[in-house]
Amino acid sequence: MVLDKRLHYGFNGYQVPPMPRATRSARRRRSFKKKHEENKMCAFDLLAIVAGNLLLDKESAPSSSNTTADKNQCAAVNSNVKYEWQDEEKPLKVEACDHGSAARNFFVCGPSQVHGQGCSSKEPLVAQNNLNLRLASALTKSDWAGRSDAEKLGNDKSKNDMGTFARKVEGVSSEYREFGDCILEVETKRAVKDEPGRFGMVLSSNVANACSLEDPVVLDAKPPALASLDSSAKVPLCRNHIPNSSYPTNRDDVNVVSRDDDENSGCSHPITKKKFFRPAPRIGNRRIRKIMASKYWKVAPRFKDGTVSNPDGDLKPVFRKRKNYYRQQRSERLYPFKKRKHYAYSSPSNSYGGMSCNGDASGSCSRMHGVTGASSSFVAQHTSLQPRDSHGMRTFNGGASSSFVGQRTSFQPRDCHVKLRIKSFRVPELLVEIPESSTVGSLKRTVMEAVTAILGGGLRVGVLLQGKKVRDDNKTLLQTGISHNNQLDSLGFCLEPNPSRKPPSLCPGGSPFLLQCDTPEPLSRCPPTADVVCQGICTGSPEPHVNNLGNYIESDHDSASSPADISMDKSTNSKALVAVPAMNVEALAVVPAHRNSKQSEIVQRRIRRPFSVAEVEALVQAVEKLGTGRWRDVKLRAFDNAKHRTYVDLKDKWKTLVHTARISPQQRRGEPVPQELLDRVLTTHAYWSQQQASQQLKPQQAETCLLL
DNA sequence: TTTAGGG
DNA sequence: CCCTAAA
Numbered sequence: 001m002v003l004d005k006r007l008h009y010g011f012n013g014y015q016v017p018p019m020p021r022a023t024r025s026a027r028r029r030r031s032f033k034k035k036h037e038e039n040k041m042c043a044f045d046l047l048a049i050v051a052g053n054l055l056l057d058k059e060s061a062p063s064s065s066n067t068t069a070d071k072n073q074c075a076a077v078n079s080n081v082k083y084e085w086q087d088e089e090k091p092l093k094v095e096a097c098d099h100g101s102a103a104r105n106f107f108v109c110g111p112s113q114v115h116g117q118g119c120s121s122k123e124p125l126v127a128q129n130n131l132n133l134r135l136a137s138a139l140t141k142s143d144w145a146g147r148s149d150a151e152k153l154g155n156d157k158s159k160n161d162m163g164t165f166a167r168k169v170e171g172v173s174s175e176y177r178e179f180g181d182c183i184l185e186v187e188t189k190r191a192v193k194d195e196p197g198r199f200g201m202v203l204s205s206n207v208a209n210a211c212s213l214e215d216p217v218v219l220d221a222k223p224p225a226l227a228s229l230d231s232s233a234k235v236p237l238c239r240n241h242i243p244n245s246s247y248p249t250n251r252d253d254v255n256v257v258s259r260d261d262d263e264n265s266g267c268s269h270p271i272t273k274k275k276f277f278r279p280a281p282r283i284g285n286r287r288i289r290k291i292m293a294s295k296y297w298k299v300a301p302r303f304k305d306g307t308v309s310n311p312d313g314d315l316k317p318v319f320r321k322r323k324n325y326y327r328q329q330r331s332e333r334l335y336p337f338k339k340r341k342h343y344a345y346s347s348p349s350n351s352y353g354g355m356s357c358n359g360d361a362s363g364s365c366s367r368m369h370g371v372t373g374a375s376s377s378f379v380a381q382h383t384s385l386q387p388r389d390s391h392g393m394r395t396f397n398g399g400a401s402s403s404f405v406g407q408r409t410s411f412q413p414r415d416c417h418v419k420l421r422i423k424s425f426r427v428p429e430l431l432v433e434i435p436e437s438s439t440v441g442s443l444k445r446t447v448m449e450a451v452t453a454i455l456g457g458g459l460r461v462g463v464l465l466q467g468k469k470v471r472d473d474n475k476t477l478l479q480t481g482i483s484h485n486n487q488l489d490s491l492g493f494c495l496e497p498n499p500s501r502k503p504p505s506l507c508p509g510g511s512p513f514l515l516q517c518d519t520p521e522p523l524s525r526c527p528p529t530a531d532v533v534c535q536g537i538c539t540g541s542p543e544p545h546v547n548n549l550g551n552y553i554e555s556d557h558d559s560a561s562s563p564a565d566i567s568m569d570k571s572t573n574s575k576a577l578v579a580v581p582a583m584n585v586e587a588l589a590v591v592p593a594h595r596n597s598k599q600s601e602i603v604q605r606r607i608r609r610p611f612s613v614a615e616v617e618a619l620v621q622a623v624e625k626l627g628t629g630r631w632r633d634v635k636l637r638a639f640d641n642a643k644h645r646t647y648v649d650l651k652d653k654w655k656t657l658v659h660t661a662r663i664s665p666q667q668r669r670g671e672p673v674p675q676e677l678l679d680r681v682l683t684t685h686a687y688w689s690q691q692q693a694s695q696q697l698k699p700q701q702a703e704t705c706l707l708l
Numbered sequence: 709t710t711t712a713g714g715g
Numbered sequence: 716c717c718c719t720a721a722a
Binding site: 629630631632647648651655 | 709710711712713
């Protein structure tokens with residue numbers, strides 16, 4: 001266990017160390033990984049702590065005007081603040097230095113490479129698998145409320161240098177978290193190969209599973225040590241009854257002693273130290289101690305006793321961008337890192353009630369229940385935070401999303417259920433051979449039978465957490481860590497043949513519907529299927545590969561699939577599979593997208609799905625009614641249950657329809673659209689174009705009249 | 709988030 | 716179908 005952790009705060013303050021060659025052995029990799037897992041937790045805690053301190057100390061926090069004019073110069077210009085913690089057993093030292101800028105420019109940097117190593121031995125390791133994390137903006141609630149519209153606007157990321165910068169970089173995602181009285185906007189960014197350390201290297205738990213497949217150890221009692229700001233966000237929740245202090249003061253039960261003194265913390269640059277901690281040094285100090293106690297040190301013990309007590313993940317970030325119908329739609333597309341969607345399928349409250357508390361943590365457990373009661377007022381707080389000016393800060397607008405509120409209010413303190421939802425399973429690759437002369441109907445049957453051949457042998461559901469198989473069926477979800485939000489994010493299910501029944505033969509001599517493997521060529525293509533299906537029952541555990549998982553789990557209907565899968569989609573609809581009662585979860589089970597895996601670095605193109613005539617008909621009809629500028633309405637009206645058709649798709653389709661209608665029938669391709677429909681397209685298009693034109697004309701006319 | 713339009 | 720500026 002690494003005891004001396006040094007985390008450096010500072011923009012660009014950290015360069016990712018390449019993994020030493022020697023670390024490439026599996027064993028060393030694991031230890032390397034473990035070590036940095038811990039560092040990662042620290043990084044998150046510290047980010048929260050520092051952010052919180054900065055924010056609570058409004059007077060000292062520089063105004064937002066102090067942005068990073070020169071991003072390269074703001075690194076570590078000011079001071080170092082050192083903290084020390086002490087575990088029951090071991091001391092922890094953390095060093096933090098900041099560049100003395102506004103909170104929004106504050107970066108937490110820590111050792112990286114937590115999951116970097118070994119993710120793929122073929123790829124460069126440097127910076128490849130690291131995340132940057134950055135506090136994009138942060139304000140106190142009251143500060144926020146007191147801001148003028150212009151200032152609010154100034155806080156809009158689009159107006160902010162750094163924000164713009166971040167936005168321009170691939171893979172940046174942001175989330176809002178409440179931290180004490182503050183709203184933090186935390187941006188995480190997966191490092192891109194070409195620009196290592198651009199933001200300073202930081203680890204994010206969000207991608208902890210990114211490379212977890214690389215090391216498919218059976219998950220045992222030890223849940224992945226994940227930490228994220230979620231944990232920090234939790235703290236404020238406990239404190240609603242203490243108006244102006246951000247932290248619960250009743251945390252003295254924690255066995256953590258801060259050896260750090262705010263006034264003499266070994267800070268080499270008193271100025272900054274004072275700056276950050278002057279107004280509430282005691283609070284700040286205590287907070288640190290507490291956070292570390294509640295979070296970090298609670299994590300550590302469970303390494304040894306195997307008891308999972310994780311009160312952290314259940315508190316979701318309070319500020320969410322508006323979630324509505326289209327969020328889901330949007331998220332169905334493969335946007336690997338632009339936005340993290342883990343909140344989409346996790347319940348914020350799942351571990352409240354049933355949380356197992358051990359030792360001195362019981363106190364915090366009861367507090368957690370208290371949080372429950374406070375949840376409504378909590379929501380209310382945020383509602384009052386809504387900027388009146390919708391233009392002011394769009395990202396905040398509607399932040400207390402209805403979905404969130406709903407989740408909160410509907411949650412049952414006693415019944416601590418993990419709510420999961422499986423969107424779909426994808427059947428592993430399936431090869432089908434069928435004569436050209438066969439009918440479509442027989443093709444369907446063939447595919448169906450092929451599927452049945454695989455699945456019919458009896459199915460078993462496998463659970464993967466962080467890419468690792470959880471094999472102990474007797475563990476509770478809690479023990480496994482599934483009640484943890486972070487875990488939910490990386491929870492996956494897979495279908496496996498039931499070991500108790502002989503799985504249908506897949507390869508040689510297999511079902512007639514499957515590709516005969518005795519032919520030389522296809523033989524080479526067979527193994528993947530066998531591999532996947534056999535995983536979990538084969539004695540020689542196959543090298544689990546990212547791709548395997550990709551075949552296993554698919555929560556996204558829209559994700560591109562191989563042609564063979566297309567037919568699968570229809571024959572294996574998720575309902576049937578969801579019904580598999582093997583799951584010990586009351587609610588349905590979720591398969592979160594596992595797309596932060598390496599795979600997702602390549603943005604997959606959605607599968608092409610030509611519009612059928614019926615769809616065209618529906619589209620035309622809707623557009624006739626609604627016009628050409630209201631694609632959202634068109635979608636809602638005519639394609640509401642066609643999840644794979646976005647309003648952009650509809651708009652595009654209309655565009656091509658118009659084009660198609662204008663060209664000669666000989667030039668048209670694909671399934672022919674009845675001329676009647678095309679005529680309607682042209683008519684409709686002309687009509688609405690004219691409408692639009694006259695709409696635009698009106699104001700002008702009015703203006704002209706006025707001028708005259 | 710939605711619209712609009714180029715690619 | 717993708718991407719993205721602009722609203």
